[in-house]
Amino acid sequence: MKFFYTIFFLLLVSLSSQGQNIKVFSEHTKEPIFGVAIYNVDKSESVVTNFRGEADISNFTDTEIIYFKHLSHVLKKITKLQLGNSNRLYLNSNTQGLEEIVISASKFEQNKKDIPQRIVSINGASIHFSNPQTSADLLENTGKVFIQKSQLGGGSPMIRGFSTNRLLITVDGVRMNNAIFRGGNLQNVIAIDPFSVQNTEVTLGSGSVIYGSDAIGGVMSFYTQEPKLSYSDSLLFTSNIITRYSSASNEKTGHFDFNLGYKKWAFVTNGSYTNFGDLKMGKNGPSDYLRTEFVSITNAGDVITENEDPLVQRFSGYDQLNMMQKVRYEPHENLIFDLGLYYTKTSDIPRYDRLIRYRDDTLLSAEWNYGPQEWFMSNLQVTKLSSNSNLYDKIKTTLAYQNFKESRITRDFQSTARSIREEAVDAYSFNLDLEKRLTSRTQFFYGLEYIYNKVMSHGREEDISSNISTPSVSRYPNGSSWQSAAIYSSIKYKPNSKFVFQSGLRYNLVVSKADFKENNVFLNLPFETSENNAGALTGTAGIRWSPNNTIQWKFNASTAFRAPNIDDIGKVFDSEPGSVVVPNDNLRHEYAYGGELGVKLDFDKKVVLDMSTYYTYLDNALVRRDYNLNGETEIIYDGELSNVQAIQNASKAWIYGFEVGLKAAITNQIYLTSQYSVLGGTEEEDDIEVPIRHVAPNFGNTHLVWTSKDLKLDMFANYNNELSFNQLAPSEAEKDYIYALDANGDPYSPSWYTLNFRTQYQISNSTSLTASLENITDQRYKTYSSGIAAAGRNFILSLKYSL
Structure with missing residues (x-):
């Protein structure tokens, strides 16, 4: 008892x-x-x-x-x-509070309102609610980044008239751009698993002082889940399981992650698998986009087959696997060791825009696939957050290794010759970043960086009837290298809460080396080796001035550069039907000069109006232009007589724009947001000014959001202006097979809009449901320069269970 x-x-x-x-x-x-x-x-x-x-x-x-x-x-x-x-x-x-701290501006935490540049912050809650299918869609949901897609397994960001290798991508502070990032559209951003992303920062405009080459138009910084310690003797265990279905592509996704936290050690494991089927376009729009027929590969050979449903874009589906493992060790309160391992692999990704090309009224390609794309990264960071050193208060060291693998597999209709080109890049990087508070009003940031890339590239022709393979010209010079060494410094002076001045300088030296002996068997280039040295000094200076609680002014001036990489110097590829790009060893870096003026009006947080205007001048622009090889303007490439082109410093460009954003609190539960971007720009071509390829049409979105304790509703519209035939860049006007045709039979990019609805319901503390109905009116449209039509009416359902 x-x-x-x-x-x-x-x-x-x-x-x-x-x-x-x-x-x-x-x-x-x-x-x-x-x-x-x-x-x-x-x-x-x-x-x-x-x-x-x-x-x-x-x-x-x-x-x-x-x-x-x-x-x-x-x-x-x-x-x-x-x-x-x-x-x-x-x-x-507190929405304002969630956006106060940013990292990408200096590699250390800073108050966002102190930064003269415009930075878009996307937190984990926003990512979870927007429920993006890829990280490209995550960026597009901001309304500040325009996304182009050549295929379903794609997503090439455009920011303020710049794209591809003039934009920089970082993952947990490590540069993702490598020596073969091209000027054509890139899909590397989709290698980043959106389920693993904890928050994202998009810097609009130059970031060359902190990040070096390529950061001309902007920087997209992704920060993934951090391991959480328990700081006690008990185990901290958290876990999430997510499933998602999308009707337009019959997408099926599964995701899991879990955290094991101990007193000094923590581990987070993350995995996702997605299967995309063929994407279905909308019913209402240009008939030019319909997929009326496709090539079937049979035992009897290639056959043109009528598409039973022309809205289904055969072939566009693919699979993707993402894995991540991170470890954190904190032996002391202010000393942190972080190890991250990341791996992504796709199935073959059909390049849809090449599969819809015709030659003499017959589909040109029987096969055009990106082979399995693989990305691996290991990243070790050591951070000391406080120190009595005279040299620094905070210090961060980052060592990283990345391996990129990609390939292209092509075969013409009824041809027995299959062309296979395979590339791999080993990328090593070292960064040392330091912060020192000089006085109560002055902070000093400085650091150094070294990057080394090694490129492997091979080409072969395979006879599908005999299975005999023979060597052929590779896309890049095999064994080429690209390396960069830099030192930078930045200072922030804040005499009071109303005024901040920031300025910085960076010196960067980039060296590229290539050996063309293997490819000279096929091309007979006038040179066998190439060495390119590019040194650049870049700077930035800006102010933030808040005379009162209502108004905030920002002004920033900067320079930026991009050094030629191996893709510029040594690439061999078919840029478009009937054209081939060949190497050019006589290239210099391109240099940009830019300025931005912004004003933010905050009326007691009830109405917030944010506006900015910018201008960029790009000198010695690296562009693709007609060329001659040993005096010849045409050569045979992949069995086709092709016009010879090469990347050259043959242009200047002028880009300008205006951005406006509005947030209005209608009630405590209802608010309205809207943003709109106006862009323009020209470049020199044959001594005349023509539109720039990557200047997107004017675009924007509007959201009306209602929130309660367990329920959130979002009714929103996305919209995009027209680009007429005369507004298309010459290189775009030549790709009439991806555009609609106007009354004169000329290609153009029509305007479009979508009406959408999204809701999130918290079923319990552990379970939430997110559902979306996108493109409610079932519009048939393509985002500018895209080869694949966007999804028609699309129902997306996602269930999340947390422990």
């Missing part, structure tokens, strides 16, 4: 103790909040929530006011009596 009294007493104590504990959740995400400061009026009692959002409040009295404070949430005041028997408390998100 005594035993039962003891058990009963212990149970009462346990229940009493449970009543003295509280768990704090985000009202928006329903996830526990770490680091909530809980205190009374005189702060004689205070505790902080752990990674489970838990804290013991037994030391507070029942009637005293208890404060719950967190940087990214609204301060809450409540008594234990008001809490009653509930051990759960929900805090409302």
